[in-house]
Amino acid sequence: MSATQPKMELPREEKALVAALSSLGEKVKLAFAKPNRIKIFAERNDVVEVSRFIRDNLHFDHCANVTGTDFPKDKQIEITYHFGSIDGEGLRRIILSLACKVPSADARLPSLINEFPSVELHERETAEMLGVVFDGHPNLKRLLLPEDWNDIPPMLKAYRLPGRLEGE
Amino acid sequence: MAELTTFEQFVKRVLEIVFWVLIFLPLVILPVFYLVYVLPVELQCNFVLLGCSHSIDWATALYMFSPNQLNPFDPTSFISSMGLGASSILFRAGFFPGLTFVAVLSSFVIWYERKLLAKMQYRVGPLYAGRVGGIFQSFADLFKLLFKEIVIPAKADRLMFLAPVFGMMALGGALIGIVPVGANEFVASSPYSLLIALAILSFFPLVTLIAGWASNNKFSFIGAIRALYQMISYEIPLILSVIGVVILAGSLDFTGIVNSQNKIWFIAPMILGAIVFYITAMAEVERIPFDLPEADSELVAGWLTEYTSMVFGTINLAIYIKLYAMSAIFTLLFLGGWSGPAPVPDFVWFLIKTIIVMTIFIIPRGANPRIRIDQLIDLGWVWLIGLSFLNIFIALVLKASGLL
Amino acid sequence: MPVGATGISTQQVEEDKLVVSIGPQHPGAGHFRFTITVEGDMIVDVLPDPGYVHRGAEKQTEYRNYTQSIPLLERSSLTDVTNIIGPYSLAAEELMGIEIPPRAQYLRMIMSENQRIISHLYWLGIQAIFLGHSTMFMWPLGDRDLLIDLGEMIGGARITYSYWIPGGVRNDIPGNFKERALKTYDYFEKRLVDYERIFFENPLFLKRTQGVGVLKREEAIRFGVVGPVLRASDVKSDTRLDEPYCLYKDVNFEVPVYKECDTWARCMVHLFEMRQSIRIIRQILEKIPSGSVRVKLSPQQRTRPGEAYARVEASRGAMAFHIISDGGTKPYRTKISVPSFRNLIVLKKLLIGSHVADMPAIYWSLDYWPVEADR
Numbered sequence: 005m006s007a008t009q010p011k012m013e014l015p016r017e018e019k020a021l022v023a024a025l026s027s028l029g030e031k032v033k034l035a036f037a038k039p040n041r042i043k044i045f046a047e048r049n050d051v052v053e054v055s056r057f058i059r060d061n062l063h064f065d066h067c068a069n070v071t072g073t074d075f076p077k078d079k080q081i082e083i084t085y086h087f088g089s090i091d092g093e094g095l096r097r098i099i100l101s102l103a104c105k106v107p108s109a110d111a112r113l114p115s116l117i118n119e120f121p122s123v124e125l126h127e128r129e130t131a132e133m134l135g136v137v138f139d140g141h142p143n144l145k146r147l148l149l150p151e152d153w154n155d156i157p158p159m160l161k162a163y164r165l166p167g168r169l170e171g172e
Numbered sequence: 173m174a175e176l177t178t179f180e181q182f183v184k185r186v187l188e189i190v191f192w193v194l195i196f197l198p199l200v201i202l203p204v205f206y207l208v209y210v211l212p213v214e215l216q217c218n219f220v221l222l223g224c225s226h227s228i229d230w231a232t233a234l235y236m237f238s239p240n241q242l243n244p245f246d247p248t249s250f251i252s253s254m255g256l257g258a259s260s261i262l263f264r265a266g267f268f269p270g271l272t273f274v275a276v277l278s279s280f281v282i283w284y285e286r287k288l289l290a291k292m293q294y295r296v297g298p299l300y301a302g303r304v305g306g307i308f309q310s311f312a313d314l315f316k317l318l319f320k321e322i323v324i325p326a327k328a329d330r331l332m333f334l335a336p337v338f339g340m341m342a343l344g345g346a347l348i349g350i351v352p353v354g355a356n357e358f359v360a361s362s363p364y365s366l367l368i369a370l371a372i373l374s375f376f377p378l379v380t381l382i383a384g385w386a387s388n389n390k391f392s393f394i395g396a397i398r399a400l401y402q403m404i405s406y407e408i409p410l411i412l413s414v415i416g417v418v419i420l421a422g423s424l425d426f427t428g429i430v431n432s433q434n435k436i437w438f439i440a441p442m443i444l445g446a447i448v449f450y451i452t453a454m455a456e457v458e459r460i461p462f463d464l465p466e467a468d469s470e471l472v473a474g475w476l477t478e479y480t481s482m483v484f485g486t487i488n489l490a491i492y493i494k495l496y497a498m499s500a501i502f503t504l505l506f507l508g509g510w511s512g513p514a515p516v517p518d519f520v521w522f523l524i525k526t527i528i529v530m531t532i533f534i535i536p537r538g539a540n541p542r543i544r545i546d547q548l549i550d551l552g553w554v555w556l557i558g559l560s561f562l563n564i565f566i567a568l569v570l571k572a573s574g575l576l
Numbered sequence: 577m578p579v580g581a582t583g584i585s586t587q588q589v590e591e592d593k594l595v596v597s598i599g600p601q602h603p604g605a606g607h608f609r610f611t612i613t614v615e616g617d618m619i620v621d622v623l624p625d626p627g628y629v630h631r632g633a634e635k636q637t638e639y640r641n642y643t644q645s646i647p648l649l650e651r652s653s654l655t656d657v658t659n660i661i662g663p664y665s666l667a668a669e670e671l672m673g674i675e676i677p678p679r680a681q682y683l684r685m686i687m688s689e690n691q692r693i694i695s696h697l698y699w700l701g702i703q704a705i706f707l708g709h710s711t712m713f714m715w716p717l718g719d720r721d722l723l724i725d726l727g728e729m730i731g732g733a734r735i736t737y738s739y740w741i742p743g744g745v746r747n748d749i750p751g752n753f754k755e756r757a758l759k760t761y762d763y764f765e766k767r768l769v770d771y772e773r774i775f776f777e778n779p780l781f782l783k784r785t786q787g788v789g790v791l792k793r794e795e796a797i798r799f800g801v802v803g804p805v806l807r808a809s810d811v812k813s814d815t816r817l818d819e820p821y822c823l824y825k826d827v828n829f830e831v832p833v834y835k836e837c838d839t840w841a842r843c844m845v846h847l848f849e850m851r852q853s854i855r856i857i858r859q860i861l862e863k864i865p866s867g868s869v870r871v872k873l874s875p876q877q878r879t880r881p882g883e884a885y886a887r888v889e890a891s892r893g894a895m896a897f898h899i900i901s902d903g904g905t906k907p908y909r910t911k912i913s914v915p916s917f918r919n920l921i922v923l924k925k926l927l928i929g930s931h932v933a934d935m936p937a938i939y940w941s942l943d944y945w946p947v948e949a950d951r
Contacts, residue, residue: 101885294718543784
């Protein structure tokens with residue numbers, strides 16, 4: 005686990021979280037840790053295990069947001085779960101981001117719905133917007149897009165808005 | 173409109189015209205006829221306008237209708253021979269105190285309700301139609317509705333869909349036919365007029381159910397079922413709350429009940445009955461807080477969802493006629509009917525009291541949310557029936573002790 | 577779910593059940609559709625179907641620089657325009673690395689709290705008409721105009737102020753603002769007492785809302801609901817307390833918490849919050865310092881590469897923006913985490929097992945705003 009050097013002194017809770025996460029060893033990679041925000045990367049196969057660890061040992065109890073980002077240069081899609089905590093002591097101000105990079109060609113990811121029921125709609129939205137399949141999600145139907153949407157998923161960088169020129 | 177190419181369309185068009193005439197007849201043609209033609213003549217020849225005898229004698233009317241007696245050049249004899257005068261059955265059923273009078277009163281009440289609610293809500297309400305505070309707004313709405321297209325849903329049962337229009341109107345007409353407005357101003361009288369009024373009231377759920385079922389719409393259907401629940405479960409406390417008055421008056425006739433109130437209005441001893449009657453009547457006419465059958469936020473417009481144009485307008489008018497009839501019955505049963513100091517004609521007293529009662533019916537709309545169906549039925553079956561039995565007990569005690 | 581010959585999936589319904597489609601053209605749904613399966617008077621199944629007003633705001637920000645996106649993003653939440661721009665500005669400022677002058681911070685708070693009252697009044701009016709109370713529909717929407725007038729004094733527009741922007745606020749308040757604002761809020765607090773008398777203390781209102789749509793504390797936390805829904809479920813959580821942004825550390829206010837967890841509690845949270853917003857604005861008007869209100873940014877302001885996740889307490893709950901930047905003048909990716917979308921997940925849970933008549937009251941007590949949820 006290689007932590008980037010924080011610019012300023014981290015508060016106590018963040019320090020404790022980073023220390024606890026380092027116990028997972030090679031499974032998580034710390035992207036950054038700054039006051040109130042911690043981001044970690046995990047491999048596709050470890051996401052469920054890491055999320056369970058986050059829920060049970062770090063007391064993060066809900067998912068606030070799921071962001072999917074397309075990186076066509078790396079041919080990767082990054083899925084970021086943002087976890088928040090209500091009951092964790094002093095953790096309410098902290099958002100813990102769990103990111104996972106999946107290859108665009110094989111955009112599959114195990115669903116976290118059993119660990120965090122609050123991801124249900126967020127995962128559905130990410131699935132339709134980026135074409136990522138969340139294995140194990142019970143109801144991965146269209147949510148926001150129209151039923152007759154007949155194009156590539158719109159949040160991919162390859163999709164251009166109608167009327168917008170290349171590079172605009 | 174499409175051109176007429178087939179006989180079927182021709183028949184359809186004729187039926188449409190007949191339909192409009194049927195709607196126009198009580199609302200427009202009859203009042204105009206009476207105002208322009210009959211009333212001046214009657215006033216000229218007979219100053220006692222409304223005090224005529226009230227024997228309903230169709231045989232006489234038919235006899236007078238025979239062509240031998242007609243003299244077209246003498247309007248007075250023409251009218252009296254037609255049986256169209258102020259004492260005729262047609263005048264009383266169609267004009268005063270019948271349909272036209274109640275329709276005009278209802279449209280006034282609609283305007284009055286909107287103004288009153290607007291005052292409660294810091295708004296101005298209707299403003300432009302008519303000089304004084306939009307007083308002709310209801311008539312403007314009426315004419316707007318008249319010019320709208322009648323839309324019948326494709327999968328609806330056409331006959332059953334249109335039946336409630338006539339059903340509601342007929343029931344409303346029958347209801348005001350049996351409710352007197354003065355000692356001598358009534359369409360029909362009977363020694364059992366209270367029973368007849370209650371019997372007519374119990375027909376309304378049937379019409380509502382037909383309307384909701386024939387619309388072939390889920391919202392209509394749920395609304396109709398709710399209306400059925402509500403009206404049927406509230407009919408029992410309604411009838412029970414009246415029994416106390418009947419015991420005290422010893423009569424089932426509205427005239428008899430009013431006459432027996434010359435000592436004291438029944439609202440004083442029968443206050444429980446009056447409260448129960450007030451609540452149940454409000455539920456019967458589906459007014460807030462009991463407007464669940466038309467709850468607009470969940471059922472769009474309830475059992476009226478699919479109705480458009482004057483079909484909707486007519487049903488709505490019938491509902492307001494029902495409101496008038498309920499207030500009138502309340503006045504007759506509890507507020508001494510038309511009794512009042514002499515120089516003012518008795519029907520004016522009656523109208524004043526009825527409009528006050530209608531106001532009391534209207535005011536909760538501005539101050540209350542809607543009740544839920546299970547709470548409504550709880551209220552009806554537990555509280556109202558219990559209170560009305562208590563009321564009957566009080567009436568029996570008063571009667572047995574000879575106080576009243 | 578079987579698929580018919582036409583390729584359209586169909587739903588098999590049991591004999592004594594009725595599937596009713598609520599919305600998107602329904603007086604009780606807004607631009608939102610959900611189908612309910614009814615058995616008698618009870619709801620046995622709910623299928624929410626948002627997306628009727630999805631406009632791709634997130635995608636469109638990728639084509640605009642940081643300033644151009646402001647009026648666009650505001651359109652997602654017209655009753656709450658200041659607070660949806662709030663986290664966007666905070667995230668953009670974090671990426672740009674700029675500090676905001678204190679006067680601008682206070683002005684942001686004034687606008688934000690005023691916006692909260694405006695949004696809550698809109699909510700109150702609709703909640704009342706969903707319960708069938710027409711007077712309580714007219715009163716808040718009438719009084720809301722006075723607060724919109726205040727917003728117009730500050731921001732220039734009546735609804736879409738574009739006031740809270742990256743770099744501060746768009747302009748300073750006029751000199752007579754304090755006097756006018758205090759007068760308005762004095763009047764408005766009297767009106768709140770009237771509201772309580774006619775609506776919140778009405779026995780029928782209590783009967784319709786108490787014990788209806790109960791969302792237990794554990795469930796509220798597990799499903800990640802936010803805002804008034806969370807606070808009504810006995811969780812004292814408010815972004816203004818948890819992670820104070822602007823200068824919320826310097827003002828005193830209370831966060832309502834109700835143990836009832838039902839629709840009534842959700843209604844009372846809104847009422848309570850309106851009073852607290854006025855309290856906050858009063859304090860700010862007393863202590864607001866003078867100074868500049870805006871940091872000048874270049875029209876094509878560049879940001880450092882990286883990402884920022886900022887959140888504020890919008891009127892419906894925690895509103896968050898996740899902006900990923902590649903160092904250019906435009907965001908590489910913007911993700912909006914809106915409270916309506918987060919609260920939608922419990923709609924199904926609350927509606928199943930309740931009466932049809934409670935459906936509008938429960939639905940709107942979540943303060944679900946379809947345009948905001950669809951973005």
